[in-house]
Amino acid sequence: MQEPALSRLLPLDAIATGAEAEDWRAAIRAAGELLVATGATTDDYIGEMQQAVEEYGPYIVIAPGLALAHSRPSPAVLRTGLSWAGLKTPVEFGHAANDPVRLVIGLAAVDHDGHSSALSRLARMLADPDRLKRLTEATGAAEIHGTISDYESSAE
Amino acid sequence: MKILAVCGMGIGTSVLLKTNAEKAAQDLGLDADVEIADIGTARGAAVTADVVLTSGELAAELGDVGIPVVVVDNFVDGTEIREKLGAAVGRQA
Helix, strand or coil, X not given: CCXXXXXXXXXXXXXXXXXXXXCHHHHHHHHHHHHHHCCCECCHHHHHHXXXXXXXXXXXXXXXXXXXXXXXXXXCECCCXXXXXXXXXXXXXXXXCCCCEEEEEEEECCCCCCCHHHHHHHHHHHCCHHHHHHHHHCCCHHHHHHHHHHHHHHHC | CEEEEEECCCXXXXXXXXXXXXXXXXXXXXXXXXXXXXXXXXXXXXXXXXEEEECHHHHHHHCCCCCCEEECCCCXXXXXXXXXXXXXXXXXX
């Protein structure tokens, strides 16, 4: 069975830019609220993502300026989905190399591998520094969603 | 050879790392399988692996596992992963 495409896991409504967050907890909350709003998770998942950082440290800041907020599959996850919260002002997560964070991508997964090819595609998309810069500087959700859809149709 | 990609929960960061590690191994001409483990199972999984890729914080938590532990700062930077993996296994692209 084919996995859902990246652009379906990250619908337009799950993308926000200019989100206001004063610290890392608020930044994760911004990405989490988009997962809740699009029906991927319940409110509880926001606390679970914050708890993961408390437990394992800021390693979710996977690249300069980019955090991949997530927790384990749990009852709070209703379906696999992604969200995208571009921050108005960058915030510190306490990461030695990659602070400050300007973009938080939220990930909710119902299992360990059903989302892996979409996430792999996300990794390849973000591995291009020019594209990453363009995406983190984009000011509109439609522009971001369009860039992702274009990338997917050119990559397949 | 077997490369182990380690993250806190085994669903997010390590999946990204696996994708880029597979590409890096291919560029280096390594015949490698990349497996994923979370921090709880990594120590056991490392017994049959040749090299570990993970973040700085998790490398500190993992400690000495008897095989090289490569610390990756940027999980989406193919060049960084290729250079560090190559150095750990004595291979250049």
